[in-house]
Amino acid sequence: MSYFRDGIVWLNDPLNWTNPGGLLDRLQEHLVITFWAVLIACVVGLPLGIWLGHRGRGGGLVVTVANLTRAIPTLALLTILPLTAIGFGKLPVILALAVFAVPPLLANAYVGLRSVDPETKEAAIGMGLSGGQLLRSVELPLSVPYLAAGLRTAVVQVVATATLATLVNGGGLGTIISAGFGLGISRGGAQIVAGGIAVVLLALLAEGLFAGIERLVTPRPLRSARRRRRGRAATTA
Template sequence: MSVIDDAIVWLNDPLNWTNPDGIFARLGEHLWISAAAVALGCAVAWPLGVWMGHVGRGGPAVVTVTNLSRAVPTVALLTIFPLTAIGFGAPAIILALSLFAIPPLLANAYLGVREVDPEVRDAGRGMGLSAWQLLRKVELPLAVPYLANGFRVAAVQVVATATLAAYVNGGGLGMIISKGFGLGLASGGGQVLAGGALVALLCLAVEGILALVERALLPKSLRRVKHRPPASAADALPARS
């Protein structure tokens, strides 16, 4: 049989879904690790990005952080943290993955607040709004589409990257692929292909669901003009604040 046939046979085996280390168990681990990493990234990046956008400072720093994140080897970062005092396990993996989630979250939060029309800000100040009220009632609501866009990008990126956690015994769907390689491609090639297909389908599902949520959060007035935050907010950031 071909590798594709082997993958179909492997996926059609009920035991591969329900075993303690089967697809359902690994999927639960994958989603938990990814969700925790994105949540940690949001807790760090959103307040910082919103504040920097509100005061209009830190644009070059955001660009630098975003560009540096593209140069950091994924496997290296996932390997370094387990070798520290944190040790092996979910905490080290979550911390490493959160560092990949922070750049898109930070860039979109900063850009979302900076993209608010200055005339809207002036109108808010003219109504007597304080700086905090202006941020809470004017800037944040208008920045929601950018925040949602950054969340979607970060979530898909983390879900895809979490597959590599298997190299440090971090769990997730990557364990299926890792075990397939351990069997050798001659006998485990189908399992490797099946694991890769599951990760790809999960990323597509996360992308589709969050894209629908992002569209729902977009104000109707902006939908009519087909407004959409840029796919990479970092590319739209100014060189200077």
Template structure:
């Protein structure tokens, strides 16, 4: 039997899915860490990006600063946190490192999306007497939505894929399956863990694509207009 067949056997063995070291528990840990990091990153990046894009000031500096963070390896940030008192704070170091990793694509895409809204449309809306809040909610945000969602999908997939590094500092997640496989020279387990992480990332991407199609305000407007 080859490695793919052995990995399939590992995945279809019930004992590998039960208990605190089982795949279901590791999957739950992975989803918790990834989801928490993504929610926090959105709470930090999106309000800043949307506001700066709306007022048209300070965005370039914010984007450049956030993009500079991409040059810092996530594992290096996590390793530094593990040298501080945060090392005893559970998943906090991993979540912080992932938040720093997710902020740049969220902030950059949301800001660019706001700034690329057709200025003629904005001025026309102002001419119709729209207030700043109405302009933001009814014109700028719907038109910026596609790029905003692109940033969200990119950040989500990157976070899910990168959350496996938590295992490098002894924390949970699907990465623990991979590192346990390395420790026992079990190639099938390593491949199985990698496949689970990849499938989870693809599933998250698919769910966000579906949500994008369902919630896209421009699509809703076109459907309503056609009706």
């Protein structure tokens, strides 16, 4: 418990936040890494998942890609990529984390499009909507909750895993932890705990923020339908 108390004291010291290489600098690096990794994953995962879900094909491909990317250890990618022409720094971290963030975005986009009621789609087609209009006006709006849930999962995973960026000189909050280990447990224990607390709080903040966004973008009728489904599932269980 003394290390935890010392970690809180470390966090309450303004100099540990404002000094060069302090928490504010490392937090900014962490957020930049997270932003670019999630953005790249969105550019890759969302269009592919939406396209496959709209066509109603490729379910096996989605499962395969999701499983393969989950099976690749992020630490292994962080070890291999810096040894290529990419080199050390933030870029290999961003690319490795982008690979890690693709599965939830891809899978949720596909499931969201496939979960749209077939009768609703048939009615829209009967009204004369083309394939593109059906996607834009019916399928995408109804799949927004799934897209938002995939984004929330990807962001939280990347925020937590970006701590490993310090292993390849990529910066981030993990640098605070590794620097504490460099001092030894007796001298750096408070810093290690403080860095861990900062990562946990940032992940929880991201979870709460994107959970709120998910709720805001989910239309009220869909929220009620999801609650009813959860209630039936709980009753069945």
